[in-house]
Every structure is written in C-alpha cells, then in structure tokens.
Amino acid sequence: MLAIDNLASRYGRIEVLHGISLNVRKGEIVTLVGSNGAGKSTLLRAISGVQPVASGTMRLEDKLIDRWRPHHRVAKGIAQVPEGRQVFAPLSVDENLRLGGIVRRDGNIGADLDEIYTMFPALAERRRNAAGTLSGGQQQMLAIGRALMARPKLLLLDEPSMGLAPVLVEQIFATIEMLKTRGLTVLLVEQNANVALAIADRGYVIETGRIVMTGTGKELLNNERVRSAYLGM
Ligand SMILES: Nc1ncnc2c1ncn2[C@@H]1O[C@H](COP(=O)(O)OP(=O)(O)OP(=O)(O)O)[C@@H](O)[C@H]1O
Numbered sequence: 001m002l003a004i005d006n007l008a009s010r011y012g013r014i015e016v017l018h019g020i021s022l023n024v025r026k027g028e029i030v031t032l033v034g035s036n037g038a039g040k041s042t043l044l045r046a047i048s049g050v051q052p053v054a055s056g057t058m059r060l061e062d063k064l065i066d067r068w069r070p071h072h073r074v075a076k077g078i079a080q081v082p083e084g085r086q087v088f089a090p091l092s093v094d095e096n097l098r099l100g101g102i103v104r105r106d107g108n109i110g111a112d113l114d115e116i117y118t119m120f121p122a123l124a125e126r127r128r129n130a131a132g133t134l135s136g137g138q139q140q141m142l143a144i145g146r147a148l149m150a151r152p153k154l155l156l157l158d159e160p161s162m163g164l165a166p167v168l169v170e171q172i173f174a175t176i177e178m179l180k181t182r183g184l185t186v187l188l189v190e191q192n193a194n195v196a197l198a199i200a201d202r203g204y205v206i207e208t209g210r211i212v213m214t215g216t217g218k219e220l221l222n223n224e225r226v227r228s229a230y231l232g233m
C-alpha cells in the first residue's frame with residue numbers, strides 16, 4: 001500500500017528525518033512509536049504532502065506520489081487525522097464531516113454521513129452543535145469521521161489517544177481495529193506504545209529521525225529495549 005524509501009526532511013537547514021524506510025501492506029495496522037520530537041508527525045505530514053521532502057521516495061500502490069499535491073493524495077486515498085484533532089471549532093459537527101468529503105467527485109456523501117453517524121452515535125446526537133463544544137473524545141471521533149469522509153484506503157492517525165481518559169482511549173483503539181476489519185489500512189503514530197503495539201500487526205520504533213527497530217507488534221512488546229524505553233517496564 002505504502003512504501004517509503006530513504007526519506008529525508010528538514011526544517012530550514014536542520015534535517016529531522018534521516019533516511020526513513022518503512023512499508024505498510026494492504027490491510028495492516030502498522031504503528032510508529034517514538035518519544036517527543038522523534039519525527040513522527042513530520043513523517044506523517046510528509047506522507048500527506050504538507051511537509052517538504054529533501055530526498056527519498058514515497059509510493060502508494062506502486063505509484064510515485066512525491067510530486068502529488070496534498071489534495072490529490074487525499075483524493076487518491078491517503079487521509080490524515082492530525083495531531084491534536086484540529087477540528088474546525090466554530091463549524092458544526094455536520095459541517096466538519098462534509099468538509100472531509102470535499103475531495104469526493106461523486107458528491108454523493110449522504111450515505112457516508114449516515115454511516116459515520118451510525119459508527120459514532122455521540123456525533124449524531126450533536127450534529128448541529130459547534131465542534132468546539134465537544135469533549136476531547138468526541139472531537140477525536142469527529143476528526144476520524146472527517147478523514148473517513150474522503151473514503152481513504154490508507155488512514156494516517158497522529159496520536160489519537162493523546163489527552164484522553166483511559167475508557168476513551170480504549171474506545172479509540174477499538175474503533176481503529178473495527179476500521180481494519182472493514183478493509184482499511186492504518187498507519188498509527190502513538191506515544192501510548194503499549195496499546196498501539198497490542199493492536200498493531202507490525203511496528204517501527206523511531207529515534208531522532210531514524211528507524212531503529214522493527215518487528216511484529218508482539219515482538220516489539222516483548223523486546224527488552226522497547227519495554228524499558230517506551231513501556232516504562
Ligand atoms: N515547524 C517546525 N520548525 C522547526 N522544527 C520543527 C518544527 N516542527 C517540528 N520540529 C522539530 O522536528 C523534530 C521532529 O518533530 P515532530 O513534531 O515530527 O516530532 P514528534 O515525534 O511528532 O513529537 P511529538 O511526540 O511531541 O508529537 C523535533 O526536533 C522538532 O523540534
């Protein structure tokens with residue numbers, strides 16, 4: 001689905017991704033774990049096309065996407081749920097979801113809206129409310145729903161559990177697993193490595209802009225170095 005090879009990216013003169021290579025196969029949940037400032041969000045933004053790339057290549061289903069504009073990447077199946085949710089606070093829940101469908105050519109988004117309201121009943125109850133009035137968990141659901149409105153093949157999630165109470169974290173991860181059963185491919189960035197690795201088929205560990213380890217979710221969960229550095233064990 002997604003193949004990244006030797007990707008480098010900088011802010012001004014400072015390189016923060018130093019030759020990242022990573023693959024996500026169709027139907028997988030792959031997680032990228034790493035500490036603050038490791039480069040996780042920068043990598044997701046590079047995949048979405050909103051962060052410039054200095055060198056390396058990115059392929060979506062074998063097509064080079066490096067030069068595709070961000071909106072084209074969305075139309076071709078890559079949708080990102082950004083760090084911190086970034087819902088449009090003054091707009092209603094319904095308007096936020098409709099904006100997620102703006103790249104759709106078919107214009108037939110009614111059925112998708114219904115599907116998302118069925119998936120997230122709390123959003124249905126609040127469809128006329130301003131997004132800014134929702135709780136953190138509801139805003140995360142809305143950010144996911146907004147991304148799904150583009151009918152993506154590959155969903156990029158940047159720290160969806162951040163700042164949420166444990167019961168909501170559980171709900172978000174259950175949602176991600178449900179999306180996988182519906183055929184979606186997921187690249188999940190998390191600091192909550194424990195839960196992320198538990199639901200992931202495979203994982204990568206990123207440290208200061210480099211992939212330092214990869215394996216199945218289980219292998220990484222049981223790895224001594226991962227346990228002491230990321231799981232506090
Ligand atoms: N807009 C920016 N300008 C300059 N440097 C930046 C910018 N955004 C991020 N950086 C730097 O790039 C590096 C990677 O940041 P990034 O946000 O990708 O990390 P992260 O792994 O997502 O961290 P976090 O877990 O805190 O979200 C860090 O050193 C950060 O300080």
Ligand SMILES: [Mg+2]
Pocket residue numbers: 040041042083158
């Ligand atoms: Mg980040």
